[in-house]
Amino acid sequence: MRALFEPGFFASTPVRTALVVGAIVALASGVIGVLTVIRSQSFSGHALGDVGTVGGSAAFLANVSPLWGFLGIAVLASGTMELFGVERRRGRDVATGVVLGAALGLSALLLYFDTTSTSTSGAAVTILFGSLFTVSSDLLPALAGLGGGVLGAVLVMYRPLLLSSVSSELAAANGLPVRFLGVAFLVMTGIGVSLSALAVGTILSTALLIGPAAAALRLTRRPGRAMLAAGASGLAATWLGILLAYDSFYWPPARKGWPVSFFVVALVLVFYVGSGSLSSARSRRARGTT
């Protein structure tokens, strides 16, 4: 055990905070991610993460937690994307691209101000690539509320959301408010992406949103199980990532520890590749028995 868990792992406050934050983020991202992939809105999800950079860098200038910047801008951007028209896939891509371009341009300016005002590059790295160890424990109640809110909303709207994600035509024919569901889901994606941006940064937030979901889709053909599997594999990636980052403190070259975001995203990739070989092994076995 000592070899695995370095002394002081569970005693360290940043580690405990990171474990809790990581769990909230992984579960919310997993559930939202499955619906995002079903809706073929991975690009929108990625864009919502990226535009969070504007909010994060503005929040840094205003000296508040980047979470509030991520959230504000993600909700604003999802509204704008909806206004542009997300009904048709083409319209959605164009709207997303326009909003994304504008936001990243603004981010370039704000990040420049951030770095010049503090004369370090820390702000840019934290916002773009995140670090679970730097999340303040003061944020925990807010994070739990947001994560719980997203999960609760998905549970309550599970069936309407699922059918409208599978086919908006079928949902409309069933009398479901497709447009409302679309906006509601974009806002939920915005919140989910903001949470994961806080954990692994705006650029990597898609990895936590899409990766576990994509792996889960290969392993199960049931929507509920896919959400559970995505949450579980995201949780495993986050917690193992935290552990490895903690253990990496004495690793070369700098002996200062490797960034936790690297481990989390690398593990997500490992799980994704693993799910591929697992599902093809499974189908080989199925073919062999018939």
Added chain:
Amino acid sequence: MARPGRRLLLADAVSTCPPGRHGEARAEVLALDGVDVWLSGRKVLSEVSFAIRAGEFTGVIGSNGAGKTTMFRVVLGLEAASSGQVLLDGESASHRSRRSIGYVPQKVVLEPDLPLRARDLVGLGLDAHKLGVPWPSRARRDAVDEMLAGVGATSLADARVGTLSGGELQRVLIAHALMSGPRLLILDEPLANLDIRSGQEIVELLAGLAHGHNVAVLMAAHDINPLLEVMDRVVYLAGGRAASGTVGEVVRPDVLSRLYGHPVSVLDVEGRILVIAGSNIQAVGTLEDDLGEHRH
């Protein structure tokens, strides 16, 4: 055998089906009365009126862009008519009454990796509007199994919906649409992209629903021929206008020429109908008789 608490049982519906396919006394399930529809400054439907009754199979025939989908969307309340009205069971259509229409849209594209089994999709036809997570229940499972069996899709129950063939998916979508126990089932081009054999199987399934289970089936197609043997009534759409009646009443050179605003001929080639532009071809006037013979 009827168990309570289930809204549609294929087996039960048979007993409620009155004898005779053309019973005039049957109630009108759907009626359109002088419906005009404008879409982005263009008049898409003009003065469309027709009625269909329980137990009737009605084909909506028209080429691409004739307004078939628009007409369905108006019936479903997804598009507003600028004038005229839509009546369901004799009453002006409301959000509530429209919910009881079964609808199979055109071109439902489902990715192969979608984590959704055929039985999940059929189950959503029962309760997609309900909040909360569906708890697995014996009754729900039985209802889904029974419906899948009714459309001949039992073996597909656990397949991912995105991996089904065109004909298989149509069966599952029909089962989905039937779960709410609709008296009116609308299908938008269900035969598009189907091979001849699966197309014919779908037509037979739908004809069984109409004639055997008293559902009013309204189905769009661009080709009238696959439906000729089962169709009780046709709604022919061209240039935004509609003509309706039996095949013999509607598919005639004079009626169709008026509808198209251009002279057309109707040819009968061994029981199959060809509608061709131009009036210089010797039209066959005895279509009704030929059809009658063909049916025997």
